[in-house]
Structures are given as structure tokens and as C-alpha cells.
Amino acid sequence: MRFLxxxxxxxxxxxxxxxxxxxLILSVTVGIATIIAxxxxxxxxxxxxxxxxxxxxxxxxxxxxxxxxxxDQDLALMSMLEGVRKVIPIIRVMGTVNVGGSEIDVTVYGxxxxxxxEILGETKIIDGTLYQDTTIPLAIVGHDxxxxxxxxxxxxxxxxxxxxxxxxxxFAGGSPMQAQRLLPVILIVTSILxxxxxxxxxxxxxxxxxxxxxxxxxxxxxxxxxxxxxxxxVSYISAIEEGLSYIYGGNANIISPTQMAETMQNIIMQMxxxxxxxxxxxxxxxxxxxxxxxxxxxxERTREIGTLKAIGLKNKHILxxxxxxxxxxxxxxxxxxxxxxxxxxxxxxxITLGGMFRPGGGIQTRAGAGRFSPTPVPAAPTMxxxxxxxxxxxxxxIAFILAIAVSVVSSLYPAWRAxxxxxxxxxxxx
Amino acid sequence: xxxxLIRTFNIWKVYQVGKVMYPALRDISLEVEKGEFLCVxxxxxxxxxxxxxxxxxxxxxxxxxxxxxxxxxxxxxxxxLAEFRNKRIGFVFQTFNLIAHLTxxxxxxxxMMVLGVPPRERKKRAIEILSRFLPESSxxxxxxxxxxxxxxxxxxxxxxxNNPDVILADExxxxxxxxxxxxxxxIFREFREEEGKTIVMVTHDLEMTKYADRIVKLRDGQxxxxxxx
Numbered sequence: 335m336r337f338l339x340x341x342x343x344x345x346x347x348x349x350x351x352x353x354x355x356x357x358l359i360l361s362v363t364v365g366i367a368t369i370i371a372x373x374x375x376x377x378x379x380x381x382x383x384x385x386x387x388x389x390x391x392x393x394x395x396x397x398x399x400x401x402x403x404x405x406d407q408d409l410a411l412m413s414m415l416e417g418v419r420k421v422i423p424i425i426r427v428m429g430t431v432n433v434g435g436s437e438i439d440v441t442v443y444g445x446x447x448x449x450x451x452e453i454l455g456e457t458k459i460i461d462g463t464l465y466q467d468t469t470i471p472l473a474i475v476g477h478d479x480x481x482x483x484x485x486x487x488x489x490x491x492x493x494x495x496x497x498x499x500x501x502x503x504x505f506a507g508g509s510p511m512q513a514q515r516l517l518p519v520i521l522i523v524t525s526i527l528x529x530x531x532x533x534x535x536x537x538x539x540x541x542x543x544x545x546x547x548x549x550x551x552x553x554x555x556x557x558x559x560x561x562x563x564x565x566x567x568v569s570y571i572s573a574i575e576e577g578l579s580y581i582y583g584g585n586a587n588i589i590s591p592t593q594m595a596e597t598m599q600n601i602i603m604q605m606x607x608x609x610x611x612x613x614x615x616x617x618x619x620x621x622x623x624x625x626x627x628x629x630x631x632x633x634e635r636t637r638e639i640g641t642l643k644a645i646g647l648k649n650k651h652i653l654x655x656x657x658x659x660x661x662x663x664x665x666x667x668x669x670x671x672x673x674x675x676x677x678x679x680x681x682x683x684x685i686t687l688g689g690m691f692r693p694g695g696g697i698q699t700r701a702g703a704g705r706f707s708p709t710p711v712p713a714a715p716t717m718x719x720x721x722x723x724x725x726x727x728x729x730x731x732i733a734f735i736l737a738i739a740v741s742v743v744s745s746l747y748p749a750w751r752a753x754x755x756x757x758x759x760x761x762x763x764x
Numbered sequence: 765x766x767x768x769l770i771r772t773f774n775i776w777k778v779y780q781v782g783k784v785m786y787p788a789l790r791d792i793s794l795e796v797e798k799g800e801f802l803c804v805x806x807x808x809x810x811x812x813x814x815x816x817x818x819x820x821x822x823x824x825x826x827x828x829x830x831x832x833x834x835x836x837x838x839x840x841x842x843x844x845l846a847e848f849r850n851k852r853i854g855f856v857f858q859t860f861n862l863i864a865h866l867t868x869x870x871x872x873x874x875x876m877m878v879l880g881v882p883p884r885e886r887k888k889r890a891i892e893i894l895s896r897f898l899p900e901s902s903x904x905x906x907x908x909x910x911x912x913x914x915x916x917x918x919x920x921x922x923x924x925x926n927n928p929d930v931i932l933a934d935e936x937x938x939x940x941x942x943x944x945x946x947x948x949x950x951i952f953r954e955f956r957e958e959e960g961k962t963i964v965m966v967t968h969d970l971e972m973t974k975y976a977d978r979i980v981k982l983r984d985g986q987x988x989x990x991x992x993x
Contacts, residue, residue, distance in 0.1 A: 339877045343866075350865035641861040644822055645922070646850020646878045648843045758814070758823035761857070 335651055344658035351631070358624055359666045362741060365617035366671020366733045367678055372609040374679035374723040380602030382721035386531075387591040387598065390453070393419075393565040395574060396535060396589040399582055403557040412563060415577040417570025422449040423558040425549040429499040429519075431479065431542070434488035438479055441541045442497060442519075444549020450474070452564070454530070454538060462491035462525030465544070469551045473521035474543040480526040493523050497542065499553070519552045535589070568592070610729075617736060621744040624663060628656070628748035639752050640760030653753040660745025661738060668737030672730050679723040769930060769962050770796040770819055775828035777814050777985075788814045789825070790985040796930070801956055801963045803973045806982035812966040813934055815982065819964060820853045820932040821845045850878050854923025858935035860915040862907035868894065868918045869903045875925040886925075893921045897951070913944035920951055930962040931955065937969055949975050 348355045390396075397412070398404065404423065413421045425444030430437045445453070447467050460480075465472040473495065480489040489495060498518045521544060530538040550556060565571050571590060578586045632639070639652060777789040788811045796802055796819065804812050817823035818830060821837050822845075830837045832852070840848060849855075854875075862871050869890050876886035894903055897917035907915050916936060923931055931952060937945040949972055952963045965972070973979050981989040 335878045335880060343877075346865045346870075637859075637861060638863060641855075641857070641863065642874075643846065644820070644849060644855045644861075645875050646846050646848075648846040650843075651878070756823075758817040761817075761822070761861070762813070 335647070337654075340651060340654050341658055344655045344662060347635075347655070348659050348662055354627060354631070355663065358620075358627055358663045359670065361620040361623045362617070362664060362667025362737050363670040363674060365613065365620045365740075366668055366737050367675035368613035368616055369610055369733045369736070370672060370675025370725065370730060371678040371682050371723075372613050373606045373729050374675070374725045375682060376602055376605045376609055377726055377729075378679075378721045378723040380599060380606075381724050383598050383602070384595040387595040389455070390535070390562070390591050391564070392568045392592040393571065394591055395563040395565070395571060395578075396560060396591070397563055397578060398560045398587045400585045400587055403559060404561055405557050409558075409561065411581060412561060412578070415574050417565050417567075417574055418563055419566045420449075420452075420564040422446075422452070422562040422564065423546065424449075424560050424562065425546065425553065425555060426559040427499050427549075427553055429497045431495055431497045433479060433495065434482060434486075436482065438482060439540070440476075440479055440497065441537075442499075442521075442549070443536065443541055443543050444546045444553075445543055446546045449546075449562075450543055453536065453562070454527070457530050457538065458528040459525045460528050462523070465524050467545050467547060469545070469547045471519060471521045471544055471548045471552050472524045474525045474527060475523055476537075476539045476541045477527050477529040478539040479542065487526075489523055489526065491523055491525060494520050495523060495542075496520055535591075614736070617740050620667075621740045624660065624741055625744040625747065628660065628745050629751070632656070632748045632752045635752075636755065636760045636763040639755050640757045640763065643755070643757035644761065649753040652755075653749045656749035656752050657742060657745050660741045660749070663745075664738035664741030667741065668734040671737055672734060675730075675733070676725055679725055683721075683723065767798045768795040769798045769833065770794075771831045772818070772825075773829045773831075775815075775818060775825040775830060777811070777818065777823070778826045788985050789818070792828070792985075792987060794980065794987065796962060796964055798929075798962055799956060799960045800977045801953065801975060802965070803976035803979045804964065804966045804982060805968060805970070805973060805979060806988075808968065810982040811985040812968075812982055814985075816932050816934050816964065816966050820855060820930075821848050822855075850875055851926055852929045854920075854926070854928040854931045856916070856919055856923050856931060856933040856936045858938040860907070860912070860919045860939070862915055862919055862922070864907055867904045867906060868898065868910065868914075868921075871907070871918055872921045872925050875922060879926055889925065890921075893924055894918070897921055912939055913941070913947065916940060916944065916948055917951070920948065924955065928961070930964065933963065933965040935966055935968070937967065937972055945969070945972065 399408070409421050409423055412418060422445065427442045427444075429440055429442055431440050432438075447465055450464065459474075460477075462474075465474060475489050475495075480487055482488055496518050497520075521542065527538055544552070563574060565574055571592065575588055575590065578588055642652060643649075772792055772794050775789055775792040776787060779786045779788055792815060794815075804815060806812050814823065818825050821832070821840070824838065832848070835848070837845065837848070862868075863874065866874065869887070872890040872894055873886045876889060881889070891903070897920065898914060902910060902914060907918070910918065916939075920931075920936075933952065936948055940948060949965075952965065953975055955961050956963050965976070967973065977992070979991040980987055981991070
């Protein structure tokens with residue numbers, strides 16, 4: 335008997351019980367789709383986080399000192415460490431700005447013109463030009479501030495905007511802390527940034543950049559909130575970290591985006607594994623469903639099997655036919671599961687995360703932003719998270735193989751039962 | 765008696781139901797001659813179907829020998845028996861036993877499929893046989909769309925597909941009306957007369973035995989009488 339003919343018989347047998355077969359296929363589909371949809375979320379989030387972490391470059395360290403701010407002395411010390419290419423001092427102040435009639439939360443960064451270019455990288459300027467280093471409060475405005483309603487621009491070049499600063503600010507370089515209500519600061523917009531996207535620590539889309547000297551003037555400060563150290567290359571990173579720990583002991587708060595990315599990737603991988611396994615459990619349910627249904631079907635088809643044997647089909651033909659029926663369920667379930675899984679991957683975030691997260695848009699998560707914390711936490715990570723689900727082709731292949739494996743394995747026992755039926759007895763079966 | 769197609773020697777078939785041994789066939793020695801129309805009759809439960817299944821290599825005797833021509837069926841493996849059934853035996857059942865998900869054509873093609881006949885050839889042959897029994901419009905109908913008479917004729921076409929030496933029919937007329945009954949038995953007779961094939965038919969319809977050359981009467985698993993004509 336030709337294999338193709340056995341295949342055809344299996345296909346016809348399945349197709350007769352359309353509803354039953356469809357349900358079996360669906361049970362596999364659900365499992366596979368769940369695996370794809372869930373893992374694509376974690377992988378998407380993971381990739382977005384690591385990408386935003388790596389945007390600053392792998393040769394970057396972000397440094398702050400616990401309990402106090404950074405001074406020019408610190409900068410000098412840091413730049414003496416071996417392998418340090420550049421030390422970028424940054425002043426960071428939280429506030430609100432009134433644009434287009436609504437208050438928007440912003441972070442104002444004081445950073446020199448040259449350093450800003452380094453941090454922004456390829457980001458283009460939509461309108462205007464970058465500022466020069468000056469004490470005049472010139473401002474580069476992030477995309478989301480200038481375009482709060484996507485298209486219509488609330489801020490234009492040359493316009494003056496008023497930023498109200500908030501929070502507790504320490505007096506001249508250290509404790510004791512005292513509440514100080516800063517005066518509103520007027521900034522002159524020189525340019526508007528194009529959309530930057532997800533980023534770690536500094537999210538340019540909701541930030542305003544002003545020259546470092548201007549920030550020192552406006553906020554009346556001689557100190558910095560954080561420092562970005564650029565190493566000559568990645569290999570120096572750990573040496574610099576060691577040096578910093580040596581100088582500042584346990585007080586150095588060093589963030590290495592590369593390291594964080596690695597840690598993150600590990601966490602995400604484990605999350606994927608966990609979610610994938612949970613989804614895989616639904617495949618066990620599918621397997622039991624197939625097993626159960628196949629056994630019922632085999633019993634129902636006892637006389638048919640007897641007839642096939644009387645006609646001359648060998649035991650192995652019967653075995654092959656039933657296993658192929660399982661295989662076909664697996665193939666269809668696997669294909670459909672992949673298709674639905676991909677679709678669900680893109681629908682899922684908007685259903686489950688709803689208003690909290692907007693995939694593709696800007697998601698603001700300020701972890702310990704220190705607005706009202708007693709000590710300023712200058713380099714507390716401000717994270718802008720947005721993600722696209724990432725569908726791993728390897729995952730799709732694994733899921734597909736899993737679908738087939740589950741269906742074939744659960745049809746083995748019924749197939750064996752059918753194959754070893756005694757034909758004379760099977761024909762008598764009512 | 766050299767013309768015997770199937771010979772059985774002291775065949776026993778014993779079923780075990782729990783701890784009780786139940787002999788369905790007791791010491792049956794029978795010869796089915798080539799080209800004869802043999803009827804097996806007897807009350808229900810007398811072992812008619814069991815005998816037929818053993819004659820058709822569908823079941824093995826518990827004890828005793830069975831030869832088909834000079835082949836000892838006892839010695840064949842399950843796979844060899846399946847091959848043997850496929851090539852040399854055509855089964856016809858009371859309940860037709862057509863494969864429900866296949867069309868009439870495909871049902872007739874099935875034994876040829878098993879034999880490995882290429883699709884084009886087996887379709888040709890299926891049409892050739894089917895057109896003797898069925899209007900062409902019914903070739904691609906499912907069994908459920910056919911009348912019981914038509915179904916049985918498709919089943920007979922299927923049994924004839926591989927040009928077997930013998931047709932073993934287990935109460936083939938049991939579910940048919942009078943007109944169809946005679947039609948079915950007449951098909952068997954034609955098959956025997958035109959092609960010299962052998963027919964063994966189990967029935968408890970005494971009216972049908974008038975077509976037979978010999979009648980074997982079974983009672984309690986034993987041959988009680990053989991009536992020749």
C-alpha cells in the first residue's frame with residue numbers, strides 16, 4: 335500500500351468528522367497561540383529594554399554619589415581614572431511646564447552642547463538649532479512636550495516657556511535639607527527634537543535640555559546631580575567601576591547599562607521560559623483531549639477497522655493511518671496556532687495593558703524619581719518603556735514541532751489499540 | 765476431491781469467556797470445492813460466522829488445520845494473512861460495512877489501493893466493476909446517500925475488485941428486501957458461472973439456499989448435515 339494512499343484515507347477520515355476534528359485542531363491551536371503570544375511579549379519588552387539600555391553605548395557608566403551631590407572636584411577625580419575618555423556632568427531638575435494650556439511633567443537637564451550631541455546620537459532636530467554653551471537659558475525641547483497631541487505643535491522656536499521647578503533641594507552642596515520653592519524659570523526655545531523613542535535613564539522625548547552654565551545660573555547651583563562617564567572602550571568599564579568604588583566606597587551609585595542589559599536579558603529569558611511553560615501546560619490539556627477523542631473514535635470505528643483488515647490492510651497500515659490523523663491535527667493546529675499567536679501578539683498588549691502601557695508610544699515609569707524624597711537621588715533611573723512584541727522565529731518553529739509532537743504522541747496509544755484489534759471480533763462489534 | 769479450494773481438518777474454535785471455555789466450532793472438517801456455491805445454514809449462535817471467518821483467514825482456529833489450495837493458513841503471519849485476504853478473498857457482510865467517509869468509487873478502489881494498484885488503473889477497474897451494478901450518477905455518492913440495495917452492490921463490487929478466488933458472504937441478504945435479495949444472490953451466481961469463482965454464503969434465509977450447490981447445516985458448532993444437489 336502506498337504511503338500517499340494511507341495519508342489520503344487519514345485525511346478523509348478526519349474530514350468526515352468536521353466538528354470533532356476542528357475542535358481537536360483548536361485545542362492544539364490555543365496552546366500554540368498562547369506560547370507564541372506570551373513569549374513574544376516578554377521578548378519584546380526585553381528587547382526594548384536592552385535596546386534602550388544600549389543606546390547610551392556599551393562604554394558608558396552613570397555615576398552618582400549616595401547622600402550628596404557631585405562637585406567639580408569629583409569630576410576631576412573621575413577623569414583621572416585610567417580608561418576614562420570623558421566625564422559628562424549633568425544637572426537634573428524636575429518640574430512642570432505649561433504648554434498649550436496644560437501642565438506637562440518635564441525633566442530639565444543641564445548639559446553642555448557638545449555632551450548633548452554625544453548623548454542624543456543620531457537624533458535629528460525638527461526645528462531650530464542646537465544651543466551653544468552659554469549662561470543664557472536656551473532650551474532644546476523634547477518631542478512629546480512640543481507635540482503633546484501628536485500633530486499640532488504647542489511650542490515653537492523662539493518662544494519663551496515657563497518651567498516651574500518642584501521638590502526639595504539641598505542648600506549649597508549638602509545637608510541639612512530645607513524645602514526651597516524655586517522660582518519659575520523662563521527658557522527660550524532654540525530647537526525641537528525629533529522623536530527619540532525608548533531610552534534608559536534620560537528620556538529626551540519628555541525632557542528639556544539647557545546649557546550647563548545656564549542651569550547653574552538658573553537653579554543657582556555649583557554642583558551636579560549625576561555624571562556620565564564615557565570609557566575609551568568597553569574593556570575599561572570594570573576597571574573604572576573598581577576605581578570608583580575605591581574612591582567612594584559603598585556610596586558610589588554606578589549604573590552600567592551594558593551590565594543591566596545583560597541582567598535584564600537573563601531575567602527576560604527566564605520570564606519567557608516560565609510563561610512558555612505555563613502555556614505549554616495547555617498543550618498537555620490538548621494532548622489529553624486528543625487522546626480521549628481518539629480512543630472514543632477508535633471504539634466507534636471498531637467495525638470500520640475490522641472491515642479494513644478484512645479487505646487486507648495490515649496492522650501497520652492501520653497504525654500509520656491513525657498516527658497520520660494525529661499528525662494532521664498537529665500540523666493544522668501548529669499552523670493555525672502560529673498564525674493566531676502572531677495576531678494575538680500584537681493585539682494582546684492593547685487588551686491587557688490597556689491605558690497603562692501604550693505599545694509603540696512613550697511609557698513613563700519613574701522609579702524612585704525622588705521628587706519628594708528627603709535625599710536627592712540624582713541618578714535615579716528614569717525609564718521610558720515602550721515595546722513592540724518580538725516574535726522569535728525559533729520560538730515559532732519550536733511551537734510547531736511541539737504541536738506535532740503532542741498530537742502524534744497522543745495518537746500513538748489509540749493507533750496501537752486499533753492496530754492490534756482482532757478483525758473477527760471487530761467485525762462483530764455493535 | 766483434488767478440486768478442493770479450501771480444506772479444513774478437525775477445526776476447533778474455543779472462546780474463553782471468563783473462566784468458562786466456550787467452543788464455537790467443534791471438530792469441523794470441510795472441503796469447499798472450486799467453483800461451487802456453498803451455503804452454510806443453522807440457528808443463530810451455531811458458529812456460522814466463526815466458520816466463515818476462519819475460511820476467510822480473518823480468524824485462526826484454536827486447533828486443527830486449514831489449507832487454501834496448498835497453503836497452510838495456520839503457518840502464515842498476520843501480515844501474510846492480510847495480503848492473502850486482500851488478493852484472494854472477497855468479503856460481503858450483512859451490514860455492508862462500507863467505509864462511511866469514502867465514496868462508492870473509493871470503497872471499490874480500497875482493496876486495489878492496498879494491493880498497490882496505481883490510481884489511474886484502479887479507477888478504471890472500479891468504474892468497470894461498478895457500472896455493472898450501479899448507475900453512473902451514484903459512483904461518487906457516500907454510502908449514506910445510497911439505498912441499502914445499492915450499498916450492498918457497492919460492497920460486492922468492492923469484494924470483486926481484486927478478482928478474488930472466493931467470495932465469503934455473511935448473511936448478505938439479511939438487511940435487504942425481497943427484490944434486492946434475489947438480485948444479490950443472482951450476482952453471486954453470475955460470478956460463479958461466468959468466471960468459475962467460488963461462493964460461500966452464510967444465511968438463515970432458507971429461500972436463498974435454493975441457489976446453492978451444497979448446503980452445510982451447522983448445529984452447536986458441529987456439522988449436522990451436508991445436503992448436496
